[in-house]
Amino acid sequence: MGKKVVHFKNQHFHKLRRECRNKSILFRDPEFATNWSSLFYSRSPLSNIEWKRPGEIVDNPKLFLDGVSADDFSQGMLGNCWFVAACASISEDSRLWVKVVPDHGNQEWKPENKYAGIFHFKFWKLGEWVDVVIDDFLPTRNRQLMFTHSKTRNEFWSALLEKAYAKLFGSYEALTGGKARDAMVDMTGGVGESISLNQYDTTESRQKLFDILYDAYENKALISASIMAKTDADMEMKTTVGLVKGHAYSITAVKKLTLGTNLISYFKREKIQMIRCRNPWGGVEWNGPWSANSEEWKNIRERSKKEMGLNFDENGEFWMAFEDFCRYYTDIDICHIMNTSLFSIKKKWKEYIGKGEWTSPSRCGGCGNYSDSFLHNPQYLFNVDNAEELLVSLEQEDKRSAKRKGRVNDVIGFTVLRTDMNRKYRVHDKFYDKVHSGPFSNARSVFARVSLNKGRYCIIPSTYDPRILGKYILRMYSTNDIKLKAVEKDGPKPPGCLGPRFRAVTAVTVYRGEGILNGDQKEGDLYCIINCEGNKQRTSTVKETSEPEWKDRATFFRKKPEKDILIEVWDQNIIRDEFLGLVTVPMAASNWSHYQSEANIVRYNIVNKDKESRANAHGYLWLNIQHNEDLSSL
Numbered sequence: 001m002g003k004k005v006v007h008f009k010n011q012h013f014h015k016l017r018r019e020c021r022n023k024s025i026l027f028r029d030p031e032f033a034t035n036w037s038s039l040f041y042s043r044s045p046l047s048n049i050e051w052k053r054p055g056e057i058v059d060n061p062k063l064f065l066d067g068v069s070a071d072d073f074s075q076g077m078l079g080n081c082w083f084v085a086a087c088a089s090i091s092e093d094s095r096l097w098v099k100v101v102p103d104h105g106n107q108e109w110k111p112e113n114k115y116a117g118i119f120h121f122k123f124w125k126l127g128e129w130v131d132v133v134i135d136d137f138l139p140t141r142n143r144q145l146m147f148t149h150s151k152t153r154n155e156f157w158s159a160l161l162e163k164a165y166a167k168l169f170g171s172y173e174a175l176t177g178g179k180a181r182d183a184m185v186d187m188t189g190g191v192g193e194s195i196s197l198n199q200y201d202t203t204e205s206r207q208k209l210f211d212i213l214y215d216a217y218e219n220k221a222l223i224s225a226s227i228m229a230k231t232d233a234d235m236e237m238k239t240t241v242g243l244v245k246g247h248a249y250s251i252t253a254v255k256k257l258t259l260g261t262n263l264i265s266y267f268k269r270e271k272i273q274m275i276r277c278r279n280p281w282g283g284v285e286w287n288g289p290w291s292a293n294s295e296e297w298k299n300i301r302e303r304s305k306k307e308m309g310l311n312f313d314e315n316g317e318f319w320m321a322f323e324d325f326c327r328y329y330t331d332i333d334i335c336h337i338m339n340t341s342l343f344s345i346k347k348k349w350k351e352y353i354g355k356g357e358w359t360s361p362s363r364c365g366g367c368g369n370y371s372d373s374f375l376h377n378p379q380y381l382f383n384v385d386n387a388e389e390l391l392v393s394l395e396q397e398d399k400r401s402a403k404r405k406g407r408v409n410d411v412i413g414f415t416v417l418r419t420d421m422n423r424k425y426r427v428h429d430k431f432y433d434k435v436h437s438g439p440f441s442n443a444r445s446v447f448a449r450v451s452l453n454k455g456r457y458c459i460i461p462s463t464y465d466p467r468i469l470g471k472y473i474l475r476m477y478s479t480n481d482i483k484l485k486a487v488e489k490d491g492p493k494p495p496g497c498l499g500p501r502f503r504a505v506t507a508v509t510v511y512r513g514e515g516i517l518n519g520d521q522k523e524g525d526l527y528c529i530i531n532c533e534g535n536k537q538r539t540s541t542v543k544e545t546s547e548p549e550w551k552d553r554a555t556f557f558r559k560k561p562e563k564d565i566l567i568e569v570w571d572q573n574i575i576r577d578e579f580l581g582l583v584t585v586p587m588a589a590s591n592w593s594h595y596q597s598e599a600n601i602v603r604y605n606i607v608n609k610d611k612e613s614r615a616n617a618h619g620y621l622w623l624n625i626q627h628n629e630d631l632s633s634l
Contacts, residue, residue, distance in 0.1 A: 004128050008168065011133040013120035026053070026117030029135040032167040039139060040173040041404040049146070051137040053117060054109075057145070058154040063108045063119075065155040068097055070250065070317075072158045075280050076147035079235075080175040082224075083165065084148055084280040085248035086183035087158060089222040089335075092252065096222075096337075100187045101157060102131075121164040124189040126397060126473045127355055132164040139172070147172060169401045180224035180248040182398070182444050184335035188222065191393045191475060193447040195332040210273050210322055213332070214254045219346065222335040223251035225277065227328060242287040243328055250278040251332075252317060255308065259299050273322035285318040292318065336391070338477055349391070352484035354380050354474040358463055366466030368415055368437060371430055377462045379426050380474065381419070382482040384452045391477040392416075394461050395445035397470055411464035412472065413440030416450060419458045420507070420555045422537050425489050427458050429507070429626075429634045431598040433551075440464050454540055455552075458487075491631045492557050504561035506532065507626040507634045508585070509553040510539055511601055515619035516569060516580055517546045525572040526580075528621070532556040532565045541572050555634050562587055567621060569606055581606035583621050595627035 009031045020027045032038050034051035054061035064072075070088035075081050090096040098104065100121055107119055120133045138159050139146045148162040165186075166172040181192035200209040216223060229235045229246035237245045253276035279285055290296045297305070308319075338349050356378045358364040365376035384390075394414050399407040416436040419427055435457070436450050461474050476484055495501055510528050517524055526548040527541040535556055542548035556565075565585040571578040583604045594600070606619045626634060 005122070006125075006128050006130045008130050008132045013118065013131065013133050016133060017116050017118050020116040020118060021114055026115075027135045028117075028137075029133070029167075032134060032163075034137045038166070038171055041171055042173065046141075048141050050140050052140050052143075053136050054138070054154075054156045055115075057138075057140065057143060061109050061154050061156055063101075063104065063155075063157045063160070065150075065152050068094070068157075070252070070278060072150045072152075072155060073280060074149055074151055074158075076145060076149060078147045078172055078175060079177060080148070080162075081246075081280050082178040082180040082248040083162065083175055083183045085180045085224045085250045085278075086187060086222070086335075087148070087161065088250045088278060088280055089180075089184060089224065089252075090187050093220065096188050099129075099189075100161065104157075119160050119164070121161055123165065123168055123186045125186070126395065126471060127353065129189070130168065132168050134160065134164050134167055136160060138163065169398070170404065174400050174403050178400070179333055179443065180226075180250075181333035181335050184222045184224075184333070185395075185445070188335055188337060190222070190335040190337045191391065191447065191477070192395075192445045193334040193336060193393075194441075194443060195334065197326055197330055197332065200326065206322075206326055209326070210254075213251070213275075213334075214256070216334050216336060217251070217254035219339065220337050222337070223254075224248045224333045225251055225325070225329045226331050226333075228330040238284060239328070241328060242285055242291070244279065244284055247279060248333070249329075250280065252276045252278050253308070257300065257308070258304060274319055275322055275325045276317065276319050277325075278318075279316035285316055286320050288320065288324055290319045290321055290324075338391075347479070349477040349479065350481060352382070352476045352478070352482060354378070354461075354476075354484060354486055355472070356461075356474070356486065357471050358469050360467065360469060364467050364469055365462065366468070367413060367440060367462050367464045368434065369464075370466050373466045374415075374460070374462070375427055375430070375432075376466075377460050379487050380459045380461075380484055381423060381456065381487050382459065382476070382484040383456050384454055384478075384482060385480055387451070387453045388479060389449050389451045390482070391447070392450050392459070393445055393447045393475045395473050395475075397472070398444055409442045409444055410468050410470060411440055411442045412462070413438050413446055413464065414448075414459055414461045414474070416452070417458045417460070418455050420553045421456055421539070422554045422556075423456055423458070424487075425491050426487050428490070428632050429598075432458075459484075500559045502557045502559055502631055504558040504627060504629045505555060505631050505634050506558055506561065506565070506587070506595070507553055507555045507624075508532070508565060508567070509598075509624040509626075510550045510567065511622040511624065512547070512549045512551075513569065513606075513619060513621050514547055516548070516606065517571075518618045522546055524578075524580075527570055527572060528552075529568045529570065530554050530565065531568070533558065533560055533563055557631065561592075561627070561629075562589055565625075567604075567623070568609075569619075569621070579609065581618060582609050583607075583623070585623065585625055587627075592627050595625040598624055598626060600624060 036045050068091045073084050073087045075084045122129045185192045226248050227245045235246040255274045256271045257274045259270045340351050362376050365373035368374050399409050418433040418435050439446050523544045525543045528539045530537045537554040539550045539552040564587050567583040569580040601624045603620045
């Protein structure tokens with residue numbers, strides 16, 4: 001997923017450049033004209049704006065000059081610091097920016113490339129890389145670039161990249177206001193995560209947050225932070241400590257710094273947690289503890305300073321203690337670069353992707369608050385073989401390109417249900433076992449770390465309100481094989497005209513056992529086997545217990561619904577498992593009325609297999625049986 005390239009507006013870079021070279025003309029883009037509508041859609045036209053090619057601005061234009069760095073991105077008069085911060089982040093890693101600037105050497109201004117005034121860039125959208133072609137006319141006032149630019153006057157890759165991004169969304173104004181993680185995802189294909197620092201207000205949770213950031217930084221994630229501007233008047237407001245509200249700051253390092261200037265203090269390993277930030281505007285920066293030339297730096301060995309790459313240039317980059325970082329910043333955006341390589345020595349993830357749409361009438365049911373329609377959403381089944389934490393991302397189609405029409409992102413989220421051990425078909429039972437829900441947000445993407453025990457699960461991506469249509473991509477990451485699969489069928493296919501038809505559906509939930517072991521045996525590794533018309537399903541094994549709790553469910557489609565269901569109880573051993581007893585669930589039609597409610601949990605006697613009498617009983621199983629002649633009810 002993500003390798004396929006889509007040509008935006010059906011414009012093919014190499015074909016267009018070849019045509020321009022053959023005709024000895026410079027490319028002029030008919031899809032993104034040099035007019036006011038490409039700049040703004042809600043402002044009155046400004047005077048003195050001229051669209052100029054780089055060669056009309058400087059004598060010796062270059063795409064790149066002296067390599068790539070965060071200094072290549074300085075924000076202009078557009079309120080898109082979120083985009084600038086994201087670009088500054090990717091510029092630090094050549095593996096990332098080369099994806100965005102394909103064939104960069106062949107696009108450079110040099111004689112052998114035969115300049116044709118045409119460039120192209122790639123952005124990730126819902127699982128596909130989109131190739132965007134542009135001409136190199138850039139908006140200027142007084143011969144100065146209006147928007148993003150490099151600190152070096154004749155370097156233009158940042159300005160051209162911004163133009164391609166503006167074209168992707170319809171105008172430069174469409175880039176006003178946004179989340180850094182969205183731009184970082186668009187330029188890497190990574191996974192975005194949003195963190196509100198007010199959720200980490202204890203010592204323990206702050207340590208967990210630092211561990212998340214440290215792990216993300218060590219695994220090459222892109223990270224930014226911002227201070228929420230609660231009102232329009234707060235936007236761009238400089239605080240007393242030198243931080244600017246509403247700005248996206250790149251986080252360029254997360255470190256555990258050893259205090260002390262001598263070897264004795266060094267080996268005591270007294271450490272302080274530190275964050276390095278960068279303001280894309282440059283100049284304005286933090287003036288509190290650990291700021292440039294502050295007294296705190298006298299407590300650090302010179303060797304440690306060199307290892308940190310410490311400098312106090314006027315580039316908007318600064319260090320601060322993590323404690324102060326949490327005190328002043330309100331939001332963090334992370335773009336995880338997921339390591340799915342089989343040959344990496346670092347932590348490896350297995351990626352599972354579900355692309356789909358919320359469509360009318362049966363796949364747009366809204367969230368769980370709408371109980372009558374919630375299950376009328378896309379559904380995906382997956383397995384968890386061992387308890388673990390999964391990373392889950394749900395992303396909707398970006399509405400930024402429709403901002404001029406008043407469109408905003410929809411509120412989206414996902415719900416995880418624990419379902420039957422043998423579930424093959426869509427979930428219909430309203431009494432589902434919900435193990436995770438949310439977050440629901442109108443952000444472009446939502447992300448969660450979901451801890452699950454062993455079992456089979458169903459994940460349901462949805463909008464908050466029903467009847468909202470749109471495309472999405474669901475991405476899940478696990479260290480094990482979870483076998484994610486979209487499920488479309490409501491039930492088994494009807495048999496041929498000569499075969500017996502399915503007449504009913506029965507769900508058996510084995511909740512718990514008590515008094516199962518007798519004699520001197522105090523604990524065992526206990527499991528059950530459910531036998532319904534010869535179809536057998538084994539529960540999980542609960543180890544080292546005499547009072548097992550399973551809460552495992554299996555659903556069976558019945559051709560002979562009057563046939564009793566048998567549940568065997570076993571103790572797992574190294575050489576040979578031991579049979580402990582049997583429960584018989586009577587399924588004569590006269591009993592069906594008792595099997596209508598999930599709340600009806602009943603105790604059944606466990607009896608000996610050979611002599612089914614109460615005299616041989618040794619313990620009980622607590623079961624719930626649901627039975628219905630409507631095959632789509634469970």
